[in-house]
Amino acid sequence: MNAWSRLLALTRKESIQILRDPSALLIALVLPLVLLFLFAYAVSLDVRGVRFGIVVEREGAATTELLNAFERSEWLDVQVAHDRRELESQLVSGSLRGMLVIPADFESRLASADQQAEVQIITDGSQPNTANFAANYASGIFQTWLASRLTDEPGAIVVEPRFWFNPELDSRRVLLPGAIAIIMTMIGTLLTALVVSREWERGTMEALLSTPATTAEILLSKLLPYLVLGMAATVVCTMISLLLFDVPLRGSVGALLLLSFIFLLPALGQGLLISAIARNQFIAAQLALITGFLPAFLLSGFLFEIASMPAPIRILTMIVPARWYVEGLQTIFLAGDVWPLLGRDILILSGQGMLLVFLAVWNSRGGLDR
Amino acid sequence: MSSELLGRAAACEAAMAVDIRGVVKRFKGVTAIEHLDAGIWPGQLTGLVGPDGAGKTTLMRIMAALMRPDTGTVSVMGHNVLDATALVHRCIGYMPQRFGLYEDLSVAENLDLYAKLKGIAADKRVDVFDRLYEFTRLQPFASRPAGQLSGGMKQKLGLACALMGSPDVLLLDEPSVGVDPVSRQELWRMVQALASEGMAVVWATAYLDEAERCESVMLLDKGSLLFNGEPQGLTSRLQGRSYRLSHIQGDRRALLSKALGLADVRDGVIQGASVRLVRAADMDVSSMQLLADQSGGQLELVAPRFEDAFIDLLGGGPDGRSAIAERMEDVATQRDVMVECSHLSKRFGDFYATRDVSFSVKTGEVFGLLGPNGAGKSTTFRMLCGLLRPTEGCATVAGFDLVRSTGQAKSQLGYMAQKFSLYGLLSVRQNLDFFSGAYGLRGAHRRQRIEEMIETFQLGDVLNVSPEALPLGYRQRLALACSLMHRPSVLFLDEPTSGVDPVTRREFWMHISGLVQKGVTVMVTTHFMEEAEYCDRIALVQQGQLVRLDTPDALKAMVASDELPEPTMEQAFIRLVEAHRDGVDA
Numbered sequence: 025m026n027a028w029s030r031l032l033a034l035t036r037k038e039s040i041q042i043l044r045d046p047s048a049l050l051i052a053l054v055l056p057l058v059l060l061f062l063f064a065y066a067v068s069l070d071v072r073g074v075r076f077g078i079v080v081e082r083e084g085a086a087t088t089e090l091l092n093a094f095e096r097s098e099w100l101d102v103q104v105a106h107d108r109r110e111l112e113s114q115l116v117s118g119s120l121r122g123m124l125v126i127p128a129d130f131e132s133r134l135a136s137a138d139q140q141a142e143v144q145i146i147t148d149g150s151q152p153n154t155a156n157f158a159a160n161y162a163s164g165i166f167q168t169w170l171a172s173r174l175t176d177e178p179g180a181i182v183v184e185p186r187f188w189f190n191p192e193l194d195s196r197r198v199l200l201p202g203a204i205a206i207i208m209t210m211i212g213t214l215l216t217a218l219v220v221s222r223e224w225e226r227g228t229m230e231a232l233l234s235t236p237a238t239t240a241e242i243l244l245s246k247l248l249p250y251l252v253l254g255m256a257a258t259v260v261c262t263m264i265s266l267l268l269f270d271v272p273l274r275g276s277v278g279a280l281l282l283l284s285f286i287f288l289l290p291a292l293g294q295g296l297l298i299s300a301i302a303r304n305q306f307i308a309a310q311l312a313l314i315t316g317f318l319p320a321f322l323l324s325g326f327l328f329e330i331a332s333m334p335a336p337i338r339i340l341t342m343i344v345p346a347r348w349y350v351e352g353l354q355t356i357f358l359a360g361d362v363w364p365l366l367g368r369d370i371l372i373l374s375g376q377g378m379l380l381v382f383l384a385v386w387n388s389r390g391g392l393d394r
Numbered sequence: 395m396s397s398e399l400l401g402r403a404a405a406c407e408a409a410m411a412v413d414i415r416g417v418v419k420r421f422k423g424v425t426a427i428e429h430l431d432a433g434i435w436p437g438q439l440t441g442l443v444g445p446d447g448a449g450k451t452t453l454m455r456i457m458a459a460l461m462r463p464d465t466g467t468v469s470v471m472g473h474n475v476l477d478a479t480a481l482v483h484r485c486i487g488y489m490p491q492r493f494g495l496y497e498d499l500s501v502a503e504n505l506d507l508y509a510k511l512k513g514i515a516a517d518k519r520v521d522v523f524d525r526l527y528e529f530t531r532l533q534p535f536a537s538r539p540a541g542q543l544s545g546g547m548k549q550k551l552g553l554a555c556a557l558m559g560s561p562d563v564l565l566l567d568e569p570s571v572g573v574d575p576v577s578r579q580e581l582w583r584m585v586q587a588l589a590s591e592g593m594a595v596v597w598a599t600a601y602l603d604e605a606e607r608c609e610s611v612m613l614l615d616k617g618s619l620l621f622n623g624e625p626q627g628l629t630s631r632l633q634g635r636s637y638r639l640s641h642i643q644g645d646r647r648a649l650l651s652k653a654l655g656l657a658d659v660r661d662g663v664i665q666g667a668s669v670r671l672v673r674a675a676d677m678d679v680s681s682m683q684l685l686a687d688q689s690g691g692q693l694e695l696v697a698p699r700f701e702d703a704f705i706d707l708l709g710g711g712p713d714g715r716s717a718i719a720e721r722m723e724d725v726a727t728q729r730d731v732m733v734e735c736s737h738l739s740k741r742f743g744d745f746y747a748t749r750d751v752s753f754s755v756k757t758g759e760v761f762g763l764l765g766p767n768g769a770g771k772s773t774t775f776r777m778l779c780g781l782l783r784p785t786e787g788c789a790t791v792a793g794f795d796l797v798r799s800t801g802q803a804k805s806q807l808g809y810m811a812q813k814f815s816l817y818g819l820l821s822v823r824q825n826l827d828f829f830s831g832a833y834g835l836r837g838a839h840r841r842q843r844i845e846e847m848i849e850t851f852q853l854g855d856v857l858n859v860s861p862e863a864l865p866l867g868y869r870q871r872l873a874l875a876c877s878l879m880h881r882p883s884v885l886f887l888d889e890p891t892s893g894v895d896p897v898t899r900r901e902f903w904m905h906i907s908g909l910v911q912k913g914v915t916v917m918v919t920t921h922f923m924e925e926a927e928y929c930d931r932i933a934l935v936q937q938g939q940l941v942r943l944d945t946p947d948a949l950k951a952m953v954a955s956d957e958l959p960e961p962t963m964e965q966a967f968i969r970l971v972e973a974h975r976d977g978v979d980a
């Protein structure tokens with residue numbers, strides 16, 4: 025009975041402090057908005073409208089046809105010249121990402137039976153990703169064009185690719201659910217690490233510990249308000265993703281909330297553990313960024329595909345809670361309530377959460393005696 | 395028969411509020427408490443005194459069941475701190491050294507939190523709050539955030555929270571640090587009232603005048619109990635060994651350095667225009683008398699104070715030399731006035747923190763800025779060292795206007811902030827490097843100054859240690875070294891010895907006295923009236939205005955009366971502040 029009223033009093037105090045602390049509200053509500061807009065507009069993994077040059081050394085019917093094929097592509101933004109020297113400087117300065125050179129003997133080689141018609145593709149290797157995309161697109165367009173010339177007669181086999189779950193291959197649909205994981209990590213880990221270490225720094229923890237309140241009660245009182253704050257941030261982020269950025273939600277809202285709730289346990293637990301070790305706001309913030317934010321960013325599979333990581337790193341991602349959360353989020357948003365998959369994520373997250381909360385309580389015990 | 399005896403013995407045991415037996419506590423090989431036995435009784439105010447690092451806070455935390463003793467037992471109201479932590483927490487009120495309340499919560503919200511934590515039933519809370527408000531007179535500020543209270547009120551709120559649930563044992567860890575003498579006196583009266591109602595109160599302090607007024611004193615040094623009993627028991631040992639040397643012709647600071655160099659002087663401090671000396675136990679008075687005759691002064695025997703006995707027990711005061719001052723060249727200046735301000739005002743919104751303050755400080759003078767918490771002395775001080783821009787009026791340092799020629803003015807001044815403002819994440823050497831760079835020293839010159847500081851302040855052994863891991867005395871020396879790196883002609887000290895023990899304080903003032911003799915001008919703010927005695931002149935600031943400006947002796951003389959023929963600086967301060975306040979109210 026007494027323990028409950030103490031917990032209630034501590035939780036109430038924590039809530040008042042959150043409402044009065046501009047920095048807490050900033051991290052919990054404004055930062056998510058900034059991140060969401062950033063991921064929605066500034067970060068895009070799709071290469072669309074890549075500025076691309078085409079050098080036509082000698083004009084002809086086939087060359088014009090090929091040029092048209094390039095100009096029809098929505099992936100490339102084509103600029104035409106007659107001498108490669110006109111475009112070289114632009115390639116060097118980075119305003120062009122690549123170019124296609126159609127040589128002067130292209131038409132004659134094309135007409136001849138025993139010679140191969142060749143073109144040259146040059147890309148800016150200082151941006152490997154874009155260079156790759158540009159080279160692949162360009163050679164793809166060229167091959168398709170060649171093939172269409174040879175198989176003009178009807179009845180030929182045409183391969184039509186289908187992309188499941190994200191038919192438009194819109195990376196925003198993958199990024200925004202991932203951004204929610206980053207935001208939740210910030211709230212869960214960074215905010216709690218900061219508020220608890222602040223109590224140590226300002227000496228308020230010492231005063232609290234001298235009252236009948238126990239360590240577990242004090243830590244628990246930190247969990248509850250931030251759980252609510254985290255859930256509020258989830259709802260805000262989801263609404264924005266759905267309404268403003270047209271991200272589909274194929275699964276159910278219930279599954280989304282359940283998954284987020286479970287994810288907050290390891291996130292908050294990690295924050296509490298950090299503050300129990302650091303007891304200094306500056307160090308706690310650094311630790312939270314390095315052990316919470318960065319892995320959530322780099323190792324969660326949100327930006328970089330886990331499947332293409334080297335094996336040791338792939339194993340390392342297993343211990344990052346955000347990895348399981350991102351997986352679950354992407355499933356719920358893009359595929360639906362696939363319970364076998366979600367069940368596994370939830371199980372792993374709750375395991376990690378319990379372990380971290382336990383470690384936090386265990387490290388805080390003994391009070392000032394360390 | 396024997397059972398009756400046993401019963402009585404048990405009753406005696408139970409009567410002891412805190413029973414400390416054979417307690418040892420070590421941290422990483424450093425002994426904080428060394429085999430301590432003591433008892434704390436209900437209805438008594440027990441003072442816990444000792445130099446910094448003596449183990450006062452550790453002992454407090456052990457009694458509050460926040461730390462476990464390595465060996466030995468401590469029981470609080472019969473509950474062992476080792477296994478009955480929850481029960482101990484139920485019967486104590488603890489006020490940690492730092493202000494342990496939430497600055498973003500209001501006074502009422504802080505009280506409410508503690509009431510619930512201590513399990514006070516909802517229907518009783520109103521009564522309890524009313525009584526605490528009445529006791530602390532905080533009712534008018536109930537809705538104010540705790541962070542916006544003055545230092546004195548913060549401590550009263552801390553006390554109110556510690557008193558929640560009427561504890562049997564009240565543990566107060568240096569509650570009077572940073573609190574002005576008026577609020578301190580108020581705090582003291584409150585605690586005395588509690589003790590007389592039967593509460594066991596432990597008051598840890600670095601202020602020895604407070605210890606002197608306790609019913610019982612525990613004097614700790616390096617974790618050992620040097621003295622335990624009535625303070626008079628210790629003071630009386632010094633009977634016939636305390637002297638005052640007054641009517642000195644010439645420089646009293648030079649005289650004090652000379653006196654402290656004598657083998658038969660155990661301790662000495664400046665008291666206004668006089669010097670107070672303590673004779674070594676086995677020596678006679680002859681060489682002191684000779685010194686008095688040479689300076690044309692009068693040597694008279696005075697009643698010993700607790701502080702005399704304290705310093706004597708700890709091995710005496712410093713030797714009167716300051717290595718840094720000896721190294722410094724005289725300040726080269728033709729100016730008579732080093733710091734000057736005229737019609738200085740600072741307004742925050744509608745509120746005048748400083749209003750129309752004018753004074754000038756002579757070269758080589760020690761000038762004190764005193765006042766109650768929130769009186770505006772910090773604001774005035776900050777304007778004088780260029781940290782705040784005045785709303786009206788102007789201030790100059792060494793002739794440079796602080797607003798128009800800020801850079802030149804600042805190159806003339808050294809600033810030592812409260813709490814020393816050293817970087818805890820940098821080592822001692824890195825701190826020295828940083829501050830020398832910040833003051834614009836370069837190349838060989840810079841390296842030479844740093845080496846010089848390391849040598850004179852004996853920092854060689856601790857160069858790679860974080861200042862936070864060092865005893866207060868080291869930190870203070872390092873902070874002084876940093877502020878002197880560029881050889882300033884004016885030194886600003888913001889509460890330089892707040893919470894510092896008398897031994898470290900004497901050492902610090904030895905350096906300052908040495909610097910003053912080299913022509914350095916010193917501006918100081920303090921709540922510590924012993925420190926005010928070192929000043930040549932004192933400006934008393936109240937409600938943003940300068941209300942008195944005179945020598946310490948003249949200020950004391952102002953409040954002298956038949957009932958109080960020889961007031962202390964503290965009494966003078968309290969009376970002058972109260973007189974002015976009443977005058978304004980009337």
